[in-house]
Structures are given as structure tokens and as C-alpha cells.
Amino acid sequence: MSTVITSTSDEQLLKNVQLLGTQIGRTPLHRISRLFNKPGVTIYAKKEWQQLAGSVKARAGYAIFKAAIENGSLTQQKALLDATSGNTGIAYATIGHRLQVPVTLCLPENASPERKEILQSLGADIIFTSRFEGTDGAQQVAKELADKSPDKYFYADQYKNDNNWKAHYNSTALEIFDALPGITHFIAGLGTTGTFTGTVRRLKALNPAIHCTSLQPDNPLHGLEGWKHLETAIVPGIYDSSLADDSLEVGTEEAWEMIKAAYHYENLLLSPSSAANLVGALRVAEKLDQGIVVTILPDNADKYKDIIKNLL
Template structure:
């Protein structure tokens, strides 16, 4: 009886949290890029609980696990992260009353570590040389050793990752542009944003073009992005979805942060700047249309990058 009451309360809390996820605004890029026949619009994804685009999959993964009885207040959610998904897990879980353990590369930024600790996360640090690939291997090892202690979310293989964008990001973009979106552009990390949004937009209008952005080298500086040729490829990745694949130079993207701040009034993350760089490349290749991209997060977790840029 006590367990049933606790489960009911948990489901009620997670439903309340859901009201704080999604429905982020579309911001028109008007000065960094100017063309009267081509619009560029960006989803400001930090304007939701968890402060990044990862709030959508984090919430969807946690809610599905609770609904199916795989996760409760007695079990700890476990996953590998480079930061943003972990912070989103932590925020959603804290509000719902769930414990979280995260495998995090030791070289994650100071801000990420501080935020995770603030939410009460149990951090398991992994080699800074192995990135999120090493963190994934450590998480799988922990689950194998103690399967009853953890619910392994596995964001890189969990369909609730991309389905979150299928059910929210895609429809939001279509509605916010009154169906005028012609191109969707996004970088690839777990690939959930690209797969879910593209799949839904194509159902709404098969003529919408989808452009996937990739870092141009294995040693790139774009937090959360994956160099597919050298990384562990996420199981949810669908390499047949993109109409076009573009390579993005990390330094060119990071330098664009200055222009976005001074011309648009937004201080964004390197990955957001990289997405805009890709959107501009697409916009320059067409005669008319509406190009939509995603700004995954702002610059609040990248103080070292920002200090170097504006010193």
C-alpha cells in the first residue's frame, strides 16, 4: 500500500514537471544574417527546466521509465553524459524526487560539475581522454555489476530520446512558422534532436529538407557533438534521414559567438553558434525559404570559452 501511494505521488510530480518542458520560442536572426527572401529562425532551448534542449529527452526518458515501473524513488537513474543531458536529468529528477548517478568525463567544465552537485547528483568521473564514449562504457559496467541499484537510461540508445523531439520540437516548429519551414538544420550528438524533429516535420510536409551538421575533425571543440567516423555511433542514429551533411569548423563556430552576442543580443554556447553557422551555409545555398535551427543552450556553462573570446 505504501509503495502504491509513493508511485502515485511520483507520477503526479512528474506530470507537474512536464508543464515546464518544451514550448520554447523561435528567435529571428536579423543582423548576423540578412536576406529578405530567406529567414533563419532559432529555437531558444535554454528557456525551459534544465536550461537546454536536453530537457525534452531527459523528461521523456524519466517519465516513460516511471510509467513502466522501471524507475522509482528507491532506484537511481544512471547514464553517461558530457553535461547538458546530465543537468537536465538532475533538474527533472530533483523536482520529481528521483536519485541520479552520472558518469561524466573528468574534464567537464567547472560550471557543469557545480550544477550537478547542486542538484545532488552522484558523479562518477571517467577518463578525460575517452570523452562520452568512455563514460558510456563505465555506465554499462556499473549496471552489469549492480542491476538492481540502477535504471540505466542510455540516452544514446533510448528511443524516448528522439521521440521527445518527434512529439514536441517538430510540431512546435511547424506551428510557430505557420507551416512555412523549408529547411531544418541541426548538429549531431546523440542525434535525438535531428532524428525526432526531422521525422515529424517530414510527416507534416514531405518537402522539408533536413541538413545534418558534423564536426570536421575528431578533435573538435563542440560540446555534445559526435565525430561519427571515430566515435561510438549512437544506436538511435539514422544515417538515411539527412538530405545533406555539412562539416562545421569548431573555431569558425566559436568565433561566431561574438557576432551573435553583439548583433543579436544572445550569448550562446559553441554548439548553438555551430548550428547557426550551418544554418547560414544552408541559407546562402537557396534562393528563398525559412531555415530553422536549434540553439541547444546559452553560454552560462562555458565561462572559459567566453572569457577567451572577449578578453
């Protein structure tokens, strides 16, 4: 059972944020054995929903919170502020709730009702932004608010905050390499790009021969929640275009087909972006004669009621 921390001293807050670290990361790897079976080639997928707040974004959210509390820029008297339509918001709100640090989120007004409900039930203060401007518009509103009231807010700015990618450099990559030191290929989609940037930087430092493929949606009006179509969106400040050895595009339809296949063959109930990562991993693996291919499953289908209603 989780407990809500109620202490208010800065020293206690520091201890509490460190304690919360035990609930971040250390997620299991699932071996894909029925959807893909080729002698000499294996695919592993990291089940990132098996940690605090149910997604990969616990890692970045926590690293951002922790660094800000440690350097004194975030206290219980300020609110963490950021733009997010999804998992980062849920991670921030969960961590804020546990540490009794206020959280304010700028959210496009067309975010799903269940997403709004989760965030509100965790006590986050929500500022709705234009549905027509998506997460780029939410980022703009958050920035304006932070500029106007610097004493009220700590602006987390996940798209530019180095603690986003560093979370993966210091945890995701090491967990993968410790479990699978023979890894030959890594594949992941780009949102804020934190997962890909941090994981690839560390994997390449450990073994420069690891071949890394980034994935993007195949058009700007895609349904792969959490991903960005970089040609038409604001490119995240932390993005490093020199890291990927290769890049592939994945269609929303392909991802939805994969949701069905992964459920029936692997007993995995995946979100669209998790399924899209698996599409990318299979495409890479199919071309190999030998190798260990690893991808990320950012979250499962729990927050995507349409998937559960329409597909299964």
C-alpha cells in the first residue's frame, strides 16, 4: 500500500524524494516468443508500466522532481509546472501527491476524459489549453505562466530538461545492459525524445556497436499518443539527431493491428505507442540472422478505454 507523505520540512522532503526512488524503474523484460520466432534472433520488450504511476514517464518525472528538490528550486511552497497531455502528467501528479508538492499541468482540452479524471483525482491543478494547438500550444501556455510567476512555479519543461534523458541514461539503459549484455539492437519511438536519447547515449558508451533505430509516426495526424512527428512539431531541445543509426516510420493502423496480435499471441495489452515500438522491433528483427533486439513498452492499455472496448 502506498502512503501519502505529510511532512513539510525541506530536509524531510529530501529524504522522502530519495525514498520514492525505490518505486521507479527496475521493470521486467518480456521475451517475445510467439509473435516472432526465428533461430538466432530474440526480441525483448521492457514492460515500463510495472512501476510507479504505470508508465515509462515515472523515470523522467522522478528525475526532474528529485533534481529540482535537491537544488532547492522546488519546495512544498512552489508548484511544479509543465505541459503534458499524458503519462508525464500522471507521473508528476502521483509524485507530487506522494510528496505533498503542488503540481500544475497545462493540458490540451481534448485530452481524454479518463486522463483528466486521473489527474484531477491526484490533486493536480489543470489549465486547459487549445485543442487545436496540441502539446505545442500547451508548452507555450506553460512557458508564459512560468515567465509571469517565477516565484509561484518551478517550470519543469520536460522537452528541454536534461534530467529527462539522464533518467534513462542512469536507469533504463543500465537495466537493459545488465540483463542483456549481448544486446545488438535497440528500438524506440520519439516523444520528448528522452527515452531514446538517454538510453542510446548510455548503450553506445557501453558498446558502440549497438545499432539504434528511432521511430516516428508516418504522418502529423497520427494516433500514437506520446509520439511526435518531428518534421511538423516543435523539435524538443533535448533531441540529438546524431544518435540514431537508422529511423523508421510506423503507421497508426499498423500499431492497432499489433495491439490485437500482441494481446492474442503474447498476452500483452498494449497502448498504441507500445504496439508501435513492437512493430519497429519486429521490422528490425526480421532482417537479422543473429541478434538480441530490445524495445520499450511505455505503458499498457489501462488508460485507453477505446482499445479495450473496440479491439478485444
